[in-house]
Structures are given as structure tokens and as C-alpha cells.
Amino acid sequence: MKDSTHQQTREQMRELIGIICDQGAAALTSEQREDLNNLLRESPALRQEYAGLMDLHGQLITKQQWAPAEVVPFVSARPIPQRHSLRSIAAIAAVLVAGLFLLFWLMGRGIGGWTMGGGYLASREAAADTHLATLIESVDAVWQGGTTYAEGAPIGAGVLDLAAGEAAIRTRSGIRLYLNQGTRLELKTGNSAYLERGEIYFVNTETEWLGAPFLIQTPKAELEHLGTRYSIAVKADGVEELFVEEGAVIRKDSSGREEHIAQQSARRWSQTQQAGEEITFAKAAYYRRAAKRSDRGLPIVRETFDLAPDLAASLELGSGVGVKNTWLLWHGGQAVAEAEGASLGDFVHTEQGLITSQKAAVAGRLKIPIDLAQDEVTYFSFDLGLDPDVLRQSRSGGMYFAFRCADEVDQKIQISLTSRRKAAFRLETKISHYDSDLRGKAMAALPISPTETELRVVGKIVSHAAAADQIFVRVLPSYEEPSELEPWAWSLVGQSAAADFSLEWLTLHFRQDGGCAVKEIRLGRSWNSVVRVL
Amino acid sequence: MSGSNTEAEKITGLLMQHHDTLVRYAISLLGSEQDARDVVQEASIHLMRKAADYDEDKPFVPWACRFTYYEVLKYREKNRRMPQLLDDDMLEILATEQADRLQRDERSEALGFCLAELPSADQQLLELKYHQELDANELCEQSGMSRRSLFRHLQDLRESLYACIKNREISTV
Incomplete structure (x- = not known):
């Protein structure tokens, strides 16, 4: 009897703990909370x-240390079965063999994001034959089989099956394809793809696009673009919907029938219909973005630093960036932090100028006036402690930083990435208006005009658990508005580093010999989060 | 000034080292990760301010747990209209017991060992829940389990891990 009562109370406790752990303490009813306390008491x-x-x-x-996700090649060796003739089957078999060959070859090279050796981007030209597209945006994207890939991952021919989230790829010819969740798309060549199901948004914004048209095939037809933006959806019931936003699209069905769909119009084809039925063109009706997790990737705090009358800087942290710790350390002055509208809950100021942040999700404003003695100050630097696990957990597989600086005289900006565990290692670049000097072997010269008075510098740090670490820097002159998407080309591509340790410290070191202003230093988990509103 | 800097640096280092332990402590008292992180955040600020009071000859974790406990009380007071997981008497008892426990077991490496003993599908499920933070619907979709089975299975996994950790600690002793 005693045993059975004991068993019952254990079972009850077990159920209550399960609710707390899996559904949250708030899911407990008041009776359950009372039961819990009674059980604990007794x-x-x-x-x-x-x-x-x-x-x-x-x-x-x-x-912190979960086993790194298995890195598998992006290329699927299983082409989508299309219902066609024997000749098609033979062609599919050929593709399959080619795909397998490609797969083994790629595995030998270590493909799967940032890879061994010189890093994939550094050897982009050599790999151009098989590299048909690049993953440029990955918003909580989970591919079939539960795999995730870092933005920048090269894509070869094969099937892209997006189980969750959304993603964008850019083909070699500059076409951008946005895949909505549930989309299964076979990238066949650099200029054609087969949409089996789901929805893609097609964008071609290249002003001087000279290549062959990019063809999108669907189970019913083939689409040729004569313009720049359209959305095509293949639904589960076989219905196809086309929304042409800009330009025009020619749709050719299997019987050779052609339809010309002008911009700002939309059509639907049912299973049996040959001719498309006009439907209302409404932007909200297509490219339905997957629900984003609200806690990731968005800049939610902006901090302002008043450094001296001539110096002003602000820091903005993207959500999630300071999940563990962020340290800011400057030299050559004293500062007192003041908070407005929020407590100093997330930032602690010490007399050294050290601020720690346990999490980035803070509202409010932090002012840090620093008394800079003109004769003594030669530089100030921000040492940003990047938690390697935060880097790795980032949805894009990288951390982004951006800052804007203006100067009246020569100014050198030194960016270095270092590892605490291997102090000897340092990936560093030094840029200025007048010269470009870099210490990483693979860094390219930086094309900055000496007449420029303001620069925007946007960098991406990739720290990959299973592959090499790299830094990429894009320098934008004042007249160039940053694109909402990560750039195809970088001004500087850092040398890739060995994969057995991670970069943890980003130092932005600004040497000032006179007037200098560094504005809006930002850290974020996506390109967009650090360039927006710059 | 240099003295206080050194103390602040030391406390910062210790806080970084034991941050997760304090979060674990607060989770067991509040039942919610988010609340726990908020509380530890506040406690860290107070620890930094009281850096000069820290006696280096004494263990850091119980000292920091005490600050965390006070922050838990403050947090509950601030949210007194919300239902509280534990009654005041139970909170006090558990806070003391858990602080002792964490001081003893803080660096246990048994979890890693016991996780590795699980079938890979179960390891993956736990990783999806705790590391990738998938919600229940996503977990159901990924695992093919019903909501009820999922919750039951997760609890089974935690219990077998707990049993494994206990056995391992006993055998180590």
C-alpha cells in the first residue's frame, strides 16, 4: 500500500516536472502548483x-557544447522524379550519376560552407564550373533532413528542399530566387530550375544582364522572364499561380501554348485549365514569408557614446549578440556611464571603461562621456568579446559588424580577430583612406578613393564548428547605399583559418591624429541587422 | 582605483565562469529560463558592485547564489500578481539545498557522458529542444510524435539521464 502511494506521488511529481520543463511553469494550473508544493513539503x-x-x-x-551538426553536401544526388518518358528517365539517370560523381568530388574538397584550405570564397573562380548559385539568405531555414547551412554556402546542381523557414539563393548570372518554406526546387543548370512545389519569388535586378534567360519549369509549364520580379507558386492541389510585379513573363505550357503575362497582373491555372484565369494582383497574396522568430537577428538596442566634443559613436547590438557577454574596453580616457529610460541592467561600467553585457535585449540609452586628454590619446579601440557558441548558433553561421567613420585627416582603422585559446593567431587588416595595408596573407588591396571623407565598413565573421573561420569586409563609400542583401563581392576577404579553434575577439582599433568621428558601431547576426538605417 | 579594478576584473571573470551555474540555480527556483536569466542579470550587477566584499578564501558559487536568491525574491515581489511556482517556505528550503548541491556538483561532466549513451535519435531530439530551441509543434513535426507522446518521451529521457548521472557520480565517489 505504502509502495503504491509512493509510486503515485512520484508519478504525479514526474508529470508536474514534465509540464514545467516542456510547457513552462505558467502552464501549471493553480491546483497543480499547490500539489507540487505539497509534494515538495511532504x-x-x-x-x-x-x-x-x-x-x-x-x-x-x-x-554549450552540443555535437556539431553533421555537415553534408548541399547538393542532393536524388533528382526529383518527373513524370516523363524513358528518354527523360535515362537523362535523370545520367544526372544522378553526374550528381554522385559531383557529390564525391565535392566531399573530397570539403564543401559545406566555409571549408578547409583557402576557404571557398577565396577559390570561387576555380570552382565556378560546379558552383551554380550561393545561399545568400537563410532565415531560420531548415533543409530536408534537418540540415542547416550558413549563408554563403555554395550550391551545385541538385534539389533544394526547404522544410522550414525561408532562404534566398543567387545564381551565377545574378538572379535571386527567394524560397518560401515547403518549396522543393531543382537547380538544374546555371540558367534553369524546376519548381516541383512551393513558392518562389524571382528577382533580377542586374541592370546590364546579358546572359541567357533563366527558365523556371513547373509541372505544367515553363516560364521565361522578360523583366525583373515575379512570384510563382505550385500548390498541393496542382494549382499554379503567377504574380508578375515588374516586367513580364512568357508562360509556355506542354502543348506549346504561350501566354504573355504583363506586370502588375496575376493568373491562376487549375489542374484542368489550359488558359490562365485572371486573378487579382495583390502583393500580399504572394511571397508569404515564413513566420520569423522575433528574438533573432533584429537590432533592438542602440547605445550612444559621447566620446568628446569632436567624437561621437554609438553602439547597436543585434538581438542575441550579447547573449553571453560583450565587453567594450577603451583606452586613454575616463568615462562615466549614465542610463536613460532603463536601468543599467545589462551594462556595467567600471572605472576601467569595461562594460559587460549578459544579454542584448535591453531598451533604453546609455551615455558614456569620456574625457579625452588631447595630448595623450592616440587611439581608442573596442574589444568585443564574441562568444564562440553564439557565433556558431547564429542562424547565418556568422556575426556581422558595421561602423561608419568620417575624418578630416588621416585615419587608420585596424580590425583584428583573435582567439583567446591561440593567442598567437591573429587575422588582421588595417585600412585607411590613403593606403591599404593588411597582414593576413589572403587579403586583397582595398580600393578606397583618397577623396572620400566618409566610409561605411561592414564586416562578416564566420566561425564554423566544422570548417574554417574567415572574415569578410565590405567598404562602402558615402555615395553607395548598402544593399538590403549581403553583397556578392567583398572588398577584403580574410585568409581562412584552421578549424580547430574559434575567433572570439573582434577589435576595432581607431587611430586618431586629429579630428575623427566613429559612428554607429553595430553588431548583429545578419547583414540586414547591421546595415539597416545606417 | 587599481585595487577596485582588479576586484572588478576578478568578479567579472568569476561571473563568466559560473554564469551558467547561476542560471541553473535560478531555473530551479523559478521554473522559467527567461525569468532565470533576467534574475541572474540583475544579480550580476549587484555582484559587480559588491566586488570589494568578496572573500577570495571562500567559494564563489554559494556567495553568488545568495545574491541570486535575493534577486529571485525581488523578482517575485515585483511580479507578485503572477502565480508563483513555489510557495515562500519551499523556495527558501530549495534555495539552500540547491546552492549546496551546485557547489558540490557544479563541474560534473557526467551529463556529456550520459548523453552520449542515449540513442542518436534521442540525442538529436534533446538537441533540437534545448540547443536549437524548437517549440513543441516543431518537435512534433520533426519527430513524428504526438504532443502527448513527445512530452512523455522527453520526460523519460530526462529521467534516464538523471539516473545515469546519479549512478556515475556514485561510482566516481
């Missing part, structure tokens, strides 16, 4: 079990 053994299991739950939440 039995030290159950209390011990509760404490142990809750601690285990906490250990799992805070566990």
Missing part, C-alpha cells in the same frame, strides 16, 4: 528528485 526524497531534475533541465539549457 517528501525530502521528492524534493531531492525535483531539485535534481530541474538542475538537469538547467544543465541542458545552458549546455
